[in-house]
Amino acid sequence: MSDEKNNLLEVNNLKTSFHTSDGIVRSVRGITFHVEREESLGIVGESGCGKSVTMLSIMRLLEDNAQLEADSILFDGEDLAKKTKKEMRPIQGNRIGMIFQDPMTSLNPLFTIGEQIKNPLKRHQNLSGKEAQKKAIQMLELVGIPDPAKRMRQYPHELSGGMRQRVMIAIAMCCEPELLIADEPTTALDVTIQAQILDLMKDLKKKYHSSIILITHDLGVIAGVCSRIVVMYGGLIMEEGTTEEIFYQTAHPYTAGLLASIPKDTKEKLVPITGTPPDLLNPPKGCPFAARCKYAMKLCKEVQPEFTQLSTQHRAACWLLHPAVKQKLGEVKIR
Amino acid sequence: MIEKPNPLLQVEDLRMHFKLKGGLFSKAKFLKAVDGVSFSIQKGETMGLVGESGCGKTTVGRTILKLYHPTSGKVIYDGNDITEYSDKEMFPYRKKMQMIFQDPYTSLDPRMTVGSIIELPLKVHNLYQGKDRQDRVRELIQMVGLKPDHINRYPHEFSGGQRQRIGIARALAIEPEFIVCDEPISALDVSIQAQVINILEELQEKFHFSYLFISHDLSMVKHISNKVGVMYLGHLIEYASVEEMYQNMQHPYTKSLMSAVPIADPKKAAANQRVILQGDVPSPIHPPSGCPFRTRCPHAKKICEDQVPQLKKLNDDHMVACHLLS
Structure with missing residues (x-):
């Protein structure tokens, strides 16, 4: 484990469920992870694996039908899980910034770009109108928007997708947050624009000494940006480790499956993961991946595997790694 | 050879301009979604068509199937020019040409x-x-x-x-013999994408389909295609066999597009020399004069402003439209 003092965020046993007309959907089912200061952590997983819900839980932006349980969500020593909505205000958008997936819907169409950037500056930094105006123009310039003074007066629909995402980044970074949460920030963008946005995020992270949590389903994006990765599936963490460990010493069959699904440089046939992710209305009793796993044993379907620590940073939740199973089956090669 | 005789489908100088509503006194404007695209597909072959959103790749697919009536150019299917066919005349061809859509x-x-x-x-x-x-x-x-x-x-x-x-x-x-796959996997999760791609490949082996595979996922296109066309602002700017395209790309736009693709391998990603383009794609309603890419091209010269570059043969497997290469 890493030095605890150096952790900006520590999430301990977070569980989030939603009460719906169909029953209780257990989106996040007890996850523990941390974010160090000035690091970029990547969270990968398929749609519905709980990665976005995790972030909304940390930000306390869940809807009314959601229920959040956690031993603690420590942000710089303060427990966010115990805060009221009002107490969260000075943190949301100020000390933790957030970028959402869809720049088309996350900006308010009724307000100009300028008003939307000035809003957090006035609220959190107590800047006067003039100061906020100046800072907002600076921010737009910083995120690479040409002619920022003119853009300040424009509405979101007048900008392209890439430009809107830059504005979102300007809003998220204007209060110089310690933590930036980016939820699929480039999924809706073209590859050339994606490259621009990712570079911009890296530059701003360096400039403001922020930490980043990058949520994505794209292993390519993560490989280029993050130093550490958390792999989620069915509301649980499957594997966690440094980027090198996840890519080159893959320990969990799900991570291996994800890596095998993406085309390599050769014409080799892709190896898909058969089946579909579990329904979190009735989450499986054992390992959530058991139903799709090539190596699943009887045990996997019955009991949720515990984490096996593989190095100081690397751990995976899979029965194949358990010492007792290893003794019986020997080393199972998953790649 | 990239262009062989007797292709199943041949597209010649295809243009699709959409008329936009003009005011009462102002001249009607045109959106040049596809502006002079030519290529051909053999039986059992997969042609990948890549480009950023708004470059006209979907319009090409739809125009081939005559879901739009092309402004000019020819679509020749199995030796018959179907461009001017009526709905009734098209009916037997509907049986041969099918489409898989983006959004399931x-x-x-x-x-x-x-x-x-x-x-x-x-x-x-x-x-x-x-x-x-x-x-x-x-x-x-x-x-x-x-x-x-x-x-x-x-x-x-x-x-x-x-x-x-x-x-x-x-x-x-x-x-069918020919299927237009319009971004068939972009709405799917990674683990499911591979399943669908494998099905498409297996069926091709079994029935010798030809595919026009439209996608912005360049690594998947590389995996599934025999040849690849790169589109920018309604123009086909580079067209080559898949090996040629990925090893010997020539057009500055293709180079920057390929280098922008994230690599799912941290060591290779760190070594990747990226050519990051500045700015956004210009509007197809007011495209730049001359070469469509010149406003973002790092090497643009005077000639690029004046003349539209034509697709020229570099070698048997490779065609490119750039003034600087000829």
């Missing part, structure tokens, strides 16, 4: 069962009668990896990947 959530009728969705093309073309038809539907469902008892279910009961399989089964029902 909107391309299936929510009020029809899976069985009737797949059966519809058989009904329209009056193929297989009575019990045979039901057997055929069952066969198709199994072919794409679904279960026969899914027949009476409705689309909302399926996940995205399963719905995409239903779309594939529908396209296959009447045994």
